[in-house]
Amino acid sequence: MNTVRWRKVFARWEVFLLLVLILTFLCGSRVSRYFLTPSNLSIALAGMTPVAIVALPMTLIIITGEIDVSVGSMVGLCASLMAVCLEHGVRIEAAMLLSVLAGTLAGLLNGLIVVYGRLPSLVVTIGTLALYRGVAQIILNERGVSGFPDWYQNIGFGTVDGTVIPWSTVIFVICFVGFAIYLHATHWGRALYAIGNNREAVRFSGISVHRAMLGVFIASGVMSSLAAIILTAYLASARSDTAIGLELPVITAVVLGGVNIFGGSGTMPGVLIGLLVLAFVQNALGLAGVTPEEQQIVTGAVLIVTLIVFGASARLGRLRFGKRGIVTGDR
Numbered sequence: 001m002n003t004v005r006w007r008k009v010f011a012r013w014e015v016f017l018l019l020v021l022i023l024t025f026l027c028g029s030r031v032s033r034y035f036l037t038p039s040n041l042s043i044a045l046a047g048m049t050p051v052a053i054v055a056l057p058m059t060l061i062i063i064t065g066e067i068d069v070s071v072g073s074m075v076g077l078c079a080s081l082m083a084v085c086l087e088h089g090v091r092i093e094a095a096m097l098l099s100v101l102a103g104t105l106a107g108l109l110n111g112l113i114v115v116y117g118r119l120p121s122l123v124v125t126i127g128t129l130a131l132y133r134g135v136a137q138i139i140l141n142e143r144g145v146s147g148f149p150d151w152y153q154n155i156g157f158g159t160v161d162g163t164v165i166p167w168s169t170v171i172f173v174i175c176f177v178g179f180a181i182y183l184h185a186t187h188w189g190r191a192l193y194a195i196g197n198n199r200e201a202v203r204f205s206g207i208s209v210h211r212a213m214l215g216v217f218i219a220s221g222v223m224s225s226l227a228a229i230i231l232t233a234y235l236a237s238a239r240s241d242t243a244i245g246l247e248l249p250v251i252t253a254v255v256l257g258g259v260n261i262f263g264g265s266g267t268m269p270g271v272l273i274g275l276l277v278l279a280f281v282q283n284a285l286g287l288a289g290v291t292p293e294e295q296q297i298v299t300g301a302v303l304i305v306t307l308i309v310f311g312a313s314a315r316l317g318r319l320r321f322g323k324r325g326i327v328t329g330d331r
Contacts (some may be wrong), residue, residue, distance in 0.1 A: 004025070013024070013258040013270060014113040014258060014269055014270045015268065015273060017123040017238050017257070017270065017273040021099075021276055021277050021280070021294065022278055023104065024277055024281055024284065025158060025280065027284060028283070028284035029083075030083075031170075031284050031288045032284070032288065035283070035287055039164060040283065040287075041164070042073045042159060042164040042166055043282055043283070044282075044283035045165075045166055045168075045169045045279065046156070046157055046168055046169065046234060047164040047234070047279070047283075048275060048279035049166065049169055049171070049172050049234075049248070049281075050168075050227040050229075050231040050234070050248050051232055051246065051253065051278075051279075052086070052172050052173060052176075052275045052279075053171075053172055053223050053227045053230065054071045054075070054176060054227045054250045054272055055250050055253050055254050055275060056175055056176060056179040056223055057179075057216060057218065057219040057220040057222075057223045058071065058251065058270075059183070059259055059266060059268060059271050060179070060216040060219065060255050061121075061216045061220060062251075062254055062255075062259050062261060062263065062265065062266070063183075063192050063193060063196050063259060063260075063263055063265070063266050064192050064195045064196045064212070064216060064263055065087060065168075065196040065214075065263025065264065066114065066121035066263070067080045067121050067122050067251070068110060068121065068217065068220050068247075069104075069122065069129055069251075070110060070125040070126075070247075071128040071220060071243075071246060071249045071250060072129070072243045072244055072245060072246035073127070073128070073130070073131075073132035073133040073136070073229075074106045074132055074220075074221055074224035075224050075225075075231060075246055076130040076132070076133055076136045076228070076242045076243050076245035077102060077103075077106060077133070077139075078099040078100075078102050078103045078224060078225040078243070079097055079136075079228040079231065079232045079242040079243070080135075080136040080139045080140045080238060080239075081095075081102050081136075082098065082099040082232060082238065083119050083140060083145035083228070083232070083238035084139050084140065085098055085221065086145060086147070086148065086172045092148065092149055095183065096229055099228055099229060100222060100225045100226070100229075101222045102225065103181070103221040103223075103226075103289070104221055104222050104225070105221070106128070106132055106224070106261050107219065107220045107221020107222060107224070108217070108221065109216050109219070110124060110125055110127065110217045111213060111215075111216075111218055112129055112214070113128075114213065114217065115136070115213045115214055116210075117124075121217060128194075129247075133240070135243075136242075137240040137241075139240065140238070140239060140240040142232060143239075144237050144238065145237060146237075146238075148233065148236060149202060152233055152296040153233050154167060154233070155167055155168060155171075155229070155230060155233040156168060156230055156231070156233030156234030156238075157230070157233070162194070163326070166213050167204050168233075169329070171226075171230065175223070176272060176297045179268060180269070180297060183268055184267070185268075188215075189205050189295065191212055192216070195209055195212060195213070195228065195262025195263070195266035196260070196264035196265070197263070228243070231243060233254065233300050238248050245296065248296065248299055249278060249321050250271060250298075252274075252278060252303040253271065253278045255273045255274075255303060255307065255310070256278065257272070257273060257274030257275070258269040258271070259271060260310065261307060261310070274308065278302070281302075282298075283300070285298060
């Protein structure tokens with residue numbers, strides 16, 4: 001019995017990812033002697049935090065069988081709005097609140113169109129990706145805005161006093177705990193899995209699918225605004241092209257973390273490990289002199305390979321299930 005239990009443990013995707021993470025650290029230490037230094041690890045975590053924050057609601061959305069590819073544009077829109085407010089003499093605290101409001105409304109718009117328009121989320125969010133980015137470009141044009149207060153910039157790349165832990169990572173950990181509890185310890189979280197597996201059955205059970213779907217898209221907007229606040233602080237400037245392409249590493253990290261792209265399964269701890277793998281792989285590549293464009297190729301390749309692996313395992317699972325069914329029937 002214990003042997004069977006241990007086999008199940010080591011067969012989990014999260015355990016495999018942990019081994020990949022260990023291998024990443026081993027390879028990274030060979031690539032550069034600076035890889036395992038506390039300062040470099042801190043830089044890697046701080047640089048990945050905006051992606052990690054957006055990945056939290058993306059996990060919920062993909063578990064329901066939907067997707068949001070407009071997250072990068074929402075981050076850019078919120079960053080642009082905050083920058084314009086600062087230019088017009090608005091206090092940074094008020095500008096941050098307006099940014100959160102803008103992100104909330106953008107997420108709400110995505111949810112309303114998907115839920116009540118009964119349209120595919122991929123198509124809808126491709127449209128709003130262009131819409132939100134266009135609005136950001138109208139707001140800021142081609143100029144950049146800097147001159148943010150020191151305390152605000154400290155959110156992006158500052159560390160907790162006496163440690164190398166970035167403040168942005170502390171914010172992410174708090175958000176991660178909240179999302180993990182919601183998904184794994186509440187009936188609302190379990191309802192998201194049910195929606196991803198069989199939406200019609202969930203409707204007949206009395207659960208409000210519309211409310212749940214609106215909730216996850218609004219969460220995506222809110223967390224995108226938080227990512228905009230942290231990313232702007234990290235870069236110490238804001239432009240209309242901020243966070244272009246952010247959706248690629250976000251979706252890659254979520255799928256790499258074991259969330260089924262078709263919905264119905266996945267865990268927050270898996271996504272956390274996937275984020276760490278992606279962060280330190282990119283960091284090691286950077287230390288090795290790989291350009292950001294080449295790193296993007298690697299990220300895309302990781303996403304494709306992960307989808308192929310999951311697709312093959314799903315087909316193998318169905319084949320095994322079918323064979324067991326035939327045996328049972330013969331008996």
